[in-house]
Amino acid sequence: MTGAISIQGLAKRYGEKVVLDGMDLQVARRSVCALLGPNGAGKTTAVRVMTTLVRPDGGTVQVAGFDVRRHPREVRRRIGLVGQQPAVDDVLGARQNLVLFARLHHLDRRAAGVRADELLAQVGLLDTGSTPVRDFSGGMRRRLDIAAGLVLAPEVLFLDEPTTGLDPAGRRDVWEAIRALVARGTSVLLTTQYLEEAEQLADDVCVLDGGRVVARGTPGELTAAVGGDRLELVVADPRRAQEAVLLAERAAGSAPGSAPPGTGERVVVPVARRHGVVGAVVRALDEAGIAVDDVVLRPTTLDEAYLRITGRDDERAEVSA
Amino acid sequence: MTAVLAGETLGARVRWAVTDALTVAGRDVAHWRRQPAAVLVGALFPVLLLLMFTYLLGGGMVVPGGGDYRDFLVPGMLALSMVFGVEATMTAVVTDTARGITDRFRSLPMAPSAVVAGRCLADMASSAVGLVVLMLAALAIGWRPAGVVPTLAAVGLLLLLRLAFLWIGICLGLLARDPSMVVAVQILVWPFAFLSNAFVAASSMPGWLSTIAEWNPVAGTVTAVRELLGAPVDTAGGWATDHAMTLAVVWPMVLTAVFAVLSVRRFQGLSR
Numbered sequence: 001m002t003g004a005i006s007i008q009g010l011a012k013r014y015g016e017k018v019v020l021d022g023m024d025l026q027v028a029r030r031s032v033c034a035l036l037g038p039n040g041a042g043k044t045t046a047v048r049v050m051t052t053l054v055r056p057d058g059g060t061v062q063v064a065g066f067d068v069r070r071h072p073r074e075v076r077r078r079i080g081l082v083g084q085q086p087a088v089d090d091v092l093g094a095r096q097n098l099v100l101f102a103r104l105h106h107l108d109r110r111a112a113g114v115r116a117d118e119l120l121a122q123v124g125l126l127d128t129g130s131t132p133v134r135d136f137s138g139g140m141r142r143r144l145d146i147a148a149g150l151v152l153a154p155e156v157l158f159l160d161e162p163t164t165g166l167d168p169a170g171r172r173d174v175w176e177a178i179r180a181l182v183a184r185g186t187s188v189l190l191t192t193q194y195l196e197e198a199e200q201l202a203d204d205v206c207v208l209d210g211g212r213v214v215a216r217g218t219p220g221e222l223t224a225a226v227g228g229d230r231l232e233l234v235v236a237d238p239r240r241a242q243e244a245v246l247l248a249e250r251a252a253g254s255a256p257g258s259a260p261p262g263t264g265e266r267v268v269v270p271v272a273r274r275h276g277v278v279g280a281v282v283r284a285l286d287e288a289g290i291a292v293d294d295v296v297l298r299p300t301t302l303d304e305a306y307l308r309i310t311g312r313d314d315e316r317a318e319v320s321a
Numbered sequence: 322m323t324a325v326l327a328g329e330t331l332g333a334r335v336r337w338a339v340t341d342a343l344t345v346a347g348r349d350v351a352h353w354r355r356q357p358a359a360v361l362v363g364a365l366f367p368v369l370l371l372l373m374f375t376y377l378l379g380g381g382m383v384v385p386g387g388g389d390y391r392d393f394l395v396p397g398m399l400a401l402s403m404v405f406g407v408e409a410t411m412t413a414v415v416t417d418t419a420r421g422i423t424d425r426f427r428s429l430p431m432a433p434s435a436v437v438a439g440r441c442l443a444d445m446a447s448s449a450v451g452l453v454v455l456m457l458a459a460l461a462i463g464w465r466p467a468g469v470v471p472t473l474a475a476v477g478l479l480l481l482l483r484l485a486f487l488w489i490g491i492c493l494g495l496l497a498r499d500p501s502m503v504v505a506v507q508i509l510v511w512p513f514a515f516l517s518n519a520f521v522a523a524s525s526m527p528g529w530l531s532t533i534a535e536w537n538p539v540a541g542t543v544t545a546v547r548e549l550l551g552a553p554v555d556t557a558g559g560w561a562t563d564h565a566m567t568l569a570v571v572w573p574m575v576l577t578a579v580f581a582v583l584s585v586r587r588f589q590g591l592s593r
Contacts, residue, residue: 053428076428076429087422089422091355092355100347101425101429103344104345105429105430106337132355
């Protein structure tokens with residue numbers, strides 16, 4: 001049995017612009033893979049190729065065991081797509097939408113109705129009656145959109161930034177819906193800009209940058225690869241932050257220049273060894289006469305690992321400077 | 322796996338293409354049920370124009386051959402109501418594309434042709450209903466067509482014209498990418514309508530304008546419908562007016578062919 005998704009050397013360009021440049025990806029059955037990457041990294045294009053919406057220029061792409069170029073219909077029978085914006089009919093009600101999509105999946109009238117009710121129950125929208133979708137909240141609309149991607153209980157579900165634009169409650173709702181699906185055995189590929197989302201949902205994380213996969217692994221592996229812990233300091237006088245960075249790096253035993261640029265009075269330093277590091281850094285700063293308001297020793301976040309991997313930590317400093 | 326593929330015969334494909342098209346068109350029917358007011362406004366707008374031109378402007382209009390302006394106007398309004406349909410088609414297509422619904426359809430195992438075929442069915446049906454409403458309104462203000470057979474022939478020509486503007490609407494909708502572009506078409510449709518023989522005889526316009534009005538794609542249909550319904554016809558026109566019946570068939574067919582090809586190209590281009 002092949003994996004849920006298998007991509008080798010996927011290339012796609014629009015005119016002169018190379019969007020995907022030899023992308024490789026393997027997603028095992030019954031697993032959740034999060035595709036991370038900055039805007040313009042090629043995430044959406046990759047999803048559009050995998051869901052047969054866009055033809056690739058090169059490489060092989062297999063989804064649910066079928067080649068997207070040679071057997072697009074077979075792929076379409078086995079996938080669900082939830083795009084960046086809810087692609088549901090605003091005028092119709094939730095049930096009408098699901099019946100429509102079920103009919104287009106070639107269920108007969110009765111089976112379509114039964115399936116629509118099952119899906120409504122599954123995403124918690126049974127009580128919406130005939131309310132038109134345009135009166136739904138963002139979270140409800142998203143859940144309906146996800147339900148529309150599940151009509152035939154797809155083998156592989158694609159979620160392109162499923163929680164963008166949702167409030168925290170809506171986001172939690174969607175996460176719950178995705179977890180329930182995975183528990184039923186669906187494989188999921190999700191793109192997201194929220195690292196927390198990847199941490200919450202994904203077995204594997206794949207970082208896409210410049211059309212290539214630049215890092216992959218479990219969230220834990222990625223953070224470990226970048227470096228174990230971080231010491232976060234708040235200095236009383238922001239003007240001495242630069243000086244504090246140099247002192248803290250030396251006291252923490254990390255290489256000069258290894259600290260990501262901080263913001264204002266906040267200083268973050270990678271820590272090679274936890275033991276005794278808090279005392280050493282505070283002492284060094286104290287001797288230099290730099291007052292410290294707060295000290296935290298914590299594990300590296302996926303956010304930091306991601307920014308380091310994509311080389312975006314410098315850019316962020318420029319923005320905040 | 323090959324068994325699954327082999328199971329799909331040509332007959333099954335055709336049957337699904339038809340079923341899927343009906344399902345997609347059924348979505349529009351559901352829209353009409355949910356938004357009767359919008360349907361009513363759409364159907365009554367040409368009626369309003371008919372009343373305004375008949376009673377507010379009609380008194381000052383000169384009809385070729387000295388007939389009744391109302392009888393001259395009704396065929397023009399019937400043809401223009403088909404042209405106005407371009408806005409509804411374009412709006413539906415561009416909205417679905419912008420909202421990602423077209424992509425959702427394309428990611429389903431349905432017949433790809435059904436997206437467009439369903440649009441055709443729904444729009445042709447609503448235009449046919451619109452024609453009936455407008456004709457009933459015309460009957461109410463005293464217009465009388467020549468007979469059943471010529472009237473049915475006229476309806477056929479009018480729906481053929483609608484088909485042409487349906488494909489123009491699909492093409493524009495696929496090109497636009499943004500629903501706000503519909504406004505531009507809603508504005509441009511007016512000079513297009515006035516630069517025709519729908520409201521006045523083309524021969525009443527100055528030189529080159531009258532030639533353009535005569536060759537306007539709706540002009541052939543307007544004159545042909547006038548002839549069929551026994552309404553006053555512009556007798557001072559040129560070749561285009563004399564061969565109105567031919568143009569009423571050829572123009573829509575040429576437009577349909579050109580814009581259908583462009584639309585299919587554009588639709589396939591979505592996967593580039």
